[in-house]
Amino acid sequence: MTTIFFATDIHGSDICWNKFLNAGKFYGAQVLILGGDMTGKAVVPVVEQGAGKYNVTLLEQQFSLHGPDELAEMVKKIRSRGYYPYLTNPDELVELGRDPDKVNKIFLQQVLKVVEEWMAIAARKLEGTGMRVYVAPGNDDQFEVDDLLRQSQVVTLAEGEVIEVAAGHEMIASGWSNPTPWNTHREQPEDQLALRYQAMISRLKNPQSAIYNIHVPPYASNLDEAPELDEQLRPKYAGNALIPVGSTALRAAIEEHQPLLSLHGHIHEGRGHARIGRTLCINPGSMYEQGVLQGALVTLGRDKVEQFVLTQG
Numbered sequence: 001m002t003t004i005f006f007a008t009d010i011h012g013s014d015i016c017w018n019k020f021l022n023a024g025k026f027y028g029a030q031v032l033i034l035g036g037d038m039t040g041k042a043v044v045p046v047v048e049q050g051a052g053k054y055n056v057t058l059l060e061q062q063f064s065l066h067g068p069d070e071l072a073e074m075v076k077k078i079r080s081r082g083y084y085p086y087l088t089n090p091d092e093l094v095e096l097g098r099d100p101d102k103v104n105k106i107f108l109q110q111v112l113k114v115v116e117e118w119m120a121i122a123a124r125k126l127e128g129t130g131m132r133v134y135v136a137p138g139n140d141d142q143f144e145v146d147d148l149l150r151q152s153q154v155v156t157l158a159e160g161e162v163i164e165v166a167a168g169h170e171m172i173a174s175g176w177s178n179p180t181p182w183n184t185h186r187e188q189p190e191d192q193l194a195l196r197y198q199a200m201i202s203r204l205k206n207p208q209s210a211i212y213n214i215h216v217p218p219y220a221s222n223l224d225e226a227p228e229l230d231e232q233l234r235p236k237y238a239g240n241a242l243i244p245v246g247s248t249a250l251r252a253a254i255e256e257h258q259p260l261l262s263l264h265g266h267i268h269e270g271r272g273h274a275r276i277g278r279t280l281c282i283n284p285g286s287m288y289e290q291g292v293l294q295g296a297l298v299t300l301g302r303d304k305v306e307q308f309v310l311t312q313g
Contacts (some may be wrong), residue, residue, distance in 0.1 A: 001306060002166035005029035007295040008215070008265025009138070009286035012040020012082035012111075017118050019293040019313070024131045027297050027311070031165050032131060033158075035265045036138025036175035036215035038118075039111045039145060040082040043103070045096075046074065048089050058083070081289050084110035108142060115145055119152045126154045132165065134158040136173035138215040138266065139184040158213065160196075162203045165211065166300050169260070172200035173213040177266060178247045181233050194249035201257055208278075209303060210259040217264040218251035220244040221274045223283035224267050254279050261298065261305055271310065280305050287312075 005023040010016035017038075024032050046065075047055045054065040056074055058081075065071050078085040086106060088096070096103050126133065136158045137145050149157040156163070158173035165171045174196060176186040188196065197214070204210050217224040224246030227235035235241075245267065254262055254276045262281040264270075271285025271294060284296045292312060299306040 002031060002169070002300045003027070003029040004031045004033060004165065004211075004298045004300065005295055005311075006033045006035060006213075006263045006282070006298065007284060007293055008035030008263075009037045009268055009288060010034070010082070010293070011037055011140070011286070011288045012079075012084065012114060013288040013291060014076075014079045014114075015291040016082075016288050016293045018121065020295075021122055021125050021133075023293070023295065024126075024129075029297065030130075030132065032133045033165075033171075033213055033263065034133070034135045035213055035263055036136055037140045037265065038135060038137060039115065039141050040084055041140065042083050043086045043107050043110055044078050044083045045093055046071070046078075046085050046087050047093055048087065056085075079114075080291050084114065086110060108144065111142060112144055112148065115148045119148060119155060122152065122154050132156070134163065134165065134171070134173065134213070136175045136213055136215065137186070138175035139177040139180065139186040141175065142185055160200065162200055168206070168209055168302060169211055169300055170204050170206070170209070171211040171213055172197070172204070174200070175215040177216040178245075178249070180245075181229060190247065190249040193247055194252065197249060197253045201253060207257045207259060210257075210261075212250075212254070212259050212262040214247075214250055214262065214264060216250060216266045217246040217270060217283050218254055218262070218276060218281060219246040219248045221246060221251065221276065221281055223264055223270040223272055223274055223281060225270060226267050251276065254281070260303075261300070263296070273308070273310070280308070282308065282310075284310055 056063045225242040228241040264283045268286040270283040284294045295311045298308040
């Protein structure tokens, strides 16, 4: 039997990345799978005021820092919540407010810097352990991230691949999603997603023993319910009106081919499991901003899922 630990949507949180790397030893898993959206969403300016003082606004709270110790603690706090601290000054901050392209460039630089650091941490922690780690960047992850993953000696870029992760169990993986209101990096219409999935499924030796690691959940699976938005992208009815936003192409593929296991993320509040025919579908959810790693621990037998449990810690 093989035990897999699956997590997703850690969005740049240093704490969650380290917990993910530690999960194999902690839970007794032989395989670690990260299901997409590994990078953060925003840069947080740390504005130098002179004389060892800094101002920071984090999650609409303003902080005044004094000295290197308070600065270091704030940088750690920002990184733990999945944001990227950027040391700047009042003059540059005004300039950045006038130049969105420069902001985007800084953001990408910070993203890649942290991913490179994460690959180094993975190498230190896992090299020589035999632990297998697979990552498929999600719709929020820039394409430049893929090159850094390819260079890693301990992390495997799984996007678009067919990989045997356990004896008799192959995995297909993709972080692409159906269109979202935010026009993120890896989005496609459903007909193109169907072709993307079929290109991998057609290479499987035994589709019914396969694992799908697909970032977006299947449509109307109860793992894909998100607040309905108005034209200004604000939640309707205070977020209490939920609608399915998953992929119809993925649901059709699962219904037709009936893989053993299907692992998903994308919808942070979609934590749970569901059955589509014989296929067990899991979305462990995400609480990355709180530094909490939600996951799924799955034990695979020869031709069935022996057991699974949703984890949090």
